[in-house]
Amino acid sequence: MYDIKALYEASSVEDAIKLRLEHPDAQILAGGSDVLVQIREGKRAGKELISIYMIDELRGVTLTDSGDIRIGSLTSFSHITKNEIVKKYINVLGEAVDMVGSPQIRNIGTIGGNTCNGVTSADSASTLFALDALVELTGSSGKRIIPISDFYIKAGTVDIKPDEIQTAIIIPQEKYDGYKGHYIKYAMRNALDITTTGCSVNVKLCDDKKVFEDVRIAYGVAGPIPMRAKTAEAFIKGKAVTEDTALEFSKQVLNDINPRDSWRASKAFRQHLATELAYRALKECVKLCGGEM
Amino acid sequence: MAQYKLVRCTINGKEVEQMVDVRASLTDMLRNDYRMTSVKKGCEVGECGACNVLIDGECFNSCIYLAVWADGKHIRTLEGLMSKDGELSDIQQAFIDEAAVQCGFCTPGVIMSAVEILESGRDYTDDELRKLLSGHLCRCTGYENILRAVRKTLDKRLGKV
Numbered sequence: 001m002y003d004i005k006a007l008y009e010a011s012s013v014e015d016a017i018k019l020r021l022e023h024p025d026a027q028i029l030a031g032g033s034d035v036l037v038q039i040r041e042g043k044r045a046g047k048e049l050i051s052i053y054m055i056d057e058l059r060g061v062t063l064t065d066s067g068d069i070r071i072g073s074l075t076s077f078s079h080i081t082k083n084e085i086v087k088k089y090i091n092v093l094g095e096a097v098d099m100v101g102s103p104q105i106r107n108i109g110t111i112g113g114n115t116c117n118g119v120t121s122a123d124s125a126s127t128l129f130a131l132d133a134l135v136e137l138t139g140s141s142g143k144r145i146i147p148i149s150d151f152y153i154k155a156g157t158v159d160i161k162p163d164e165i166q167t168a169i170i171i172p173q174e175k176y177d178g179y180k181g182h183y184i185k186y187a188m189r190n191a192l193d194i195t196t197t198g199c200s201v202n203v204k205l206c207d208d209k210k211v212f213e214d215v216r217i218a219y220g221v222a223g224p225i226p227m228r229a230k231t232a233e234a235f236i237k238g239k240a241v242t243e244d245t246a247l248e249f250s251k252q253v254l255n256d257i258n259p260r261d262s263w264r265a266s267k268a269f270r271q272h273l274a275t276e277l278a279y280r281a282l283k284e285c286v287k288l289c290g291g292e293m
Numbered sequence: 294m295a296q297y298k299l300v301r302c303t304i305n306g307k308e309v310e311q312m313v314d315v316r317a318s319l320t321d322m323l324r325n326d327y328r329m330t331s332v333k334k335g336c337e338v339g340e341c342g343a344c345n346v347l348i349d350g351e352c353f354n355s356c357i358y359l360a361v362w363a364d365g366k367h368i369r370t371l372e373g374l375m376s377k378d379g380e381l382s383d384i385q386q387a388f389i390d391e392a393a394v395q396c397g398f399c400t401p402g403v404i405m406s407a408v409e410i411l412e413s414g415r416d417y418t419d420d421e422l423r424k425l426l427s428g429h430l431c432r433c434t435g436y437e438n439i440l441r442a443v444r445k446t447l448d449k450r451l452g453k454v
Binding site for chain 2: 001002003006007032036040041054078102105108191192
C-alpha cells in the first residue's frame with residue numbers, strides 16, 4: 001500500500017483542470033515511476049494525488065498540418081521510440097528516451113512526466129532543448145505554448161500554473177527539417193542508471209556538406225537544469241567541417257556549462273565528459289548528415 | 294478515510310472484478326486479492342523487475358503501477374502460462390533445462406519479459422536480447438543462463454533449430 005492521503009482520477013483534460021483547482025495541494029501523477037517511488041521513500045508520503053494517467057487523449061504522436069510534430073504528454077518512452085514519425089524526422093529523440101531506466105520503465109514513463117519533474121538528468125530533456133521544443137500547457141483559460149528553455153525555472157521547478165497540466169511537447173518543423181541529431185548518455189551502467197552527463201547535438205550542414213550551417217547542442221547534468229551551450233553554437237556557425245573545428249567547438253562548451261561536484265561524479269569529470277561528448281556527438285551528426293571530417 | 298474503487302479487468306484471460314483500496318499497487322492486488330503469488334515483492338521501487346507482469350501486451354513493474362489503473366486492462370502473470378493439463382510452457386521448461394533458475398525469486402518476472410519478446414514474432418541479436426532483459430536483477434545466475442534460455446526458445450519458435 002502506498003501512503004496516499006487521497007487519489008483523484010481525472011478522466012479528461014478538463015476534468016484534470018477542475019481537480020487542480022479543487023485540490024491545490026495535490027501532486028499530479030502521470031506514469032508514477034518518479035512520484036510513486038518518492039512516496040515509497042517517504043518524500044511525498046501522505047499527499048493527495050491527481051492521477052492523469054487514464055487520459056488517453058494525451059497519448060500519441062501526430063504530424064500537424066503545419067508540419068510540426070506533436071507528442072502527447074502521456075506518450076510513453078517506448079511508444080515514442082517505436083513511432084514512425086519520430087523515426088523518420090527526429091530519430092535522436094527516440095534513441096534518447098530508449099536509454100531511460102529499463103524496458104518496463106520505458107513502458108510506464110511518460111515524456112510529460114520526464115520534463116515536469118524539472119530534473120537536469122532527464123534523458124528526454126537535453127534532446128528537447130537541442131530541438132528547441134515547445135511545451136503546451138492547458139489551463140482554465142485555454143492553451144499556452146512556451147519554449148522548453150522557459151518551461152524550466154530551476155532545479156525541480158517548472159512553469160506550470162495552479163490550474164494547468166502539461167498536454168503536449170511540440171517540435172516545430174523548422175527546428176528538425178534538414179537537421180540530424182545524436183544523443184550520448186554517459187552513465188555507470190547500461191540499464192537503470194541516472195545520466196552522469198548527457199549531450200544532445202543537432203547539426204545542419206550547407207548543401208556542399210563542407211560548412212556547418214547550424215548546430216544546436218544541449219546538456220543534461222551540466223548545470224542545475226538542462227541547458228544549451230550557446231557560445232559553442234555561435235562559434236561553429238559558418239565554420240568549415242573539419243577536425244579542428246570540432247575540437248575547438250568541444251572546448252567552447254566549457255564557457256557555457258556549469259556542472260557541480262556530486263556523489264555521482266566530480267565537476268572536473270563532468271567538464272571532461274562535456275567536452276568529449278560534444279566532440280563525439282558532433283562527429284556522429286556530421287556522419288548522419290552525409291558529411292566527412 | 295479509506296477510499297475504494299471497483300476495478301474490472303481480465304487476469305490470465307478470466308474476467309474479474311474487485312473493490313480495491315486506491316492506495317494499493319497492482320502487485321498488492323494481484324497477490325492479496327487474486328493469490329497470484331508469482332508476482333514477487335522485491336525492491337518495490339521499479340528496479341528489480343521481480344513484480345513484472347504483462348498489461349495489454351507490454352511489460353510493467355506492477356509494484357509502481359496503481360491497482361486502480363488496471364481497470365479495463367488485460368493482465369497476464371506467470372500463472373497464465375501453464376497449459377490446461379498442467380504442463381509448463383516452452384520458455385519455463387527452457388529455464389529449467391538451461392539452469393536459468395537458482396533461488397527462483399526473479400524468475401517469474403524475467404519469464405514475463407521473455408514472453409513479450411517471444412510473442413513479438415521477430416528475431417533479435419544477443420545484444421538486443423540483453424537490452425530487453427535488462428530490467429531484471431538476478432543475484433544467482435550471472436544472467437548468461439537466462440539469456441541462453443530465451444535465445445534457445447526464440448530460435449525454436451522461429452523454426453531456426
